[in-house]
Amino acid sequence: MIVLGIETSCDETSAALVRAGREVLSQVIFSQVALHRPYGGVVPEIASRNHVEKIMPVISEARAQAGLDWDRIDRIAVTSGPGLASALMIGVAAAKSLSLRLQRPLVAINHIEAHLYSAFLDPAAPDPAAACPLLVLIVSGGHTCLVRMSKPGVYRLIGQTIDDAAGEAFDKGANLLGLGYPGGPAIDRAAQNGNTQAIRFPRGLTRRPHHHDPTHDLLCLSFSGLKTSLLYHLKDHPLVPGDSRLADLAASYQEAIVDSLVRRTDDALRDEPYLAVVGGVSLNRRLREQMTALAARRRVRLLMAPPTFCADNAAMIAGLAGSPAFAKQPERLPMDLDVDPSLELNFNLSSATLT
Amino acid sequence: MKTDFPVAGTLYETKTPEETWAVAEQLAACLPVRAVLALHGELGAGKTCFVQGLARALGILRPITSPTFTLVQEYRGSRRLVHMDLYRIGSPDELLHLGFEDYLQEDGVLAIEWAERAGDLLPPDTRHLYFALQADQGRHTIRIG
16 A cells, blocks of 8 residues: 655645555655744744645655656545644645545544654564554654553553653753754754763653543653753853853753653663654754663663654655554545644553553 | 732742742632733743643643644643743734634633734733743742733
8 A cells, every 4th residue: 555645744844655654655855944943943824834835846746756656646644733733734735635636545644643653664673563562752842752552553651741842942952052943953963072961950850640540650751940940050151152161061951851851761661672762852862872772771672763754754644544553544534634733642541550 | 709810010929830830829719711811921930830830720630731832732621721822923813823713712711921922812801920030040920910
């Protein structure tokens, strides 16, 4: 089965063709990051306007790169949430039109579940069913959570941020340090020769009763105090142009984020054979290094998506929709499909054993 | 018995997140079934912490995460809470596309960060709260506008 995937949940316009869930025939991503840079973050109006302009050329290009005729596409998969409502709408509208024009089934994909699936776009990764139970850290600009997948499509929430997402913590930190947007790559670069131990920033690790089952704890991460701590530090010791402390500050700030993520993942690991780290923040070099070390220490195999499938992309959408390991997504009538900006993962709330 | 919302100029001082939550809980008890709160203040001034306190008071159990990514987060507890961040909204027109007016129609508490971006779309009975981090660090103030 060949699936055309479409993704427009934030500031990336992407389309991809994937065969049988694993073989990426083509992927095109138009990144709007340069357009949003002057504003220090994603501007919804600019995002949706550019999705409108780019969506059809991006889809056509993906089809051309795969060298396939339109009628070779078996189904159309699109991100329906979570994300920016006005951005999601553009991809969903394009998918509906193509579904009607090509007379092919339409399926709606959860963006978070697709990020989780991206670990299986690595040709060396095992079959999703064979990798279970699997602990997954999903870490991006909008999301930070730890999920246990007991079998494909069956999820439990183990931990999550209780304020900012890790990617947002990078953006806010970079903003305070004058490093520009997007913050993740900027801090990664600035931290290269810095001392990770120069300043001890707080690690926001707490527990609270799990909202799915109060008899268990939710492993919480918090990045709001870290940002405030950097703010206080800079008020006491303002940076001057060309300041030699910048690398140390960036490295110490990054270390606080990475260390929090690694410690929480360590806490969440039980006896899973596999650990997956997915989402845009999984591109961070220090996080990759420290997660590799954690996996070695805990004797668990680490799965990470190839770099082109870490940030938002359509291959993960088409991959999940066409994966034989996951339950077939229900077909949606084009007239009935709507976007859901606050869509959550479909958590299994039935039995206990949350931790 | 429901007490009245504090008069303009009332000032609260908090030194810990727990104290900010307590102020939020106290104010939540004075709100009518449909209320709009405009939260003003810089990064780190305590706005999100205040919304966490509101959520507790409204019986919401799940964590209140930053609305920066999707602009709007909606929660249901004993009452409904809508948390908005309008920082990247350029004009009130864009808000209409987000269904801003629909959010105003339903019962619940609407807590809006960067509410000045909404311009004339804010209802006249909007309650304004001004958050600040004082120079002697660790001390926050919340002023009723």
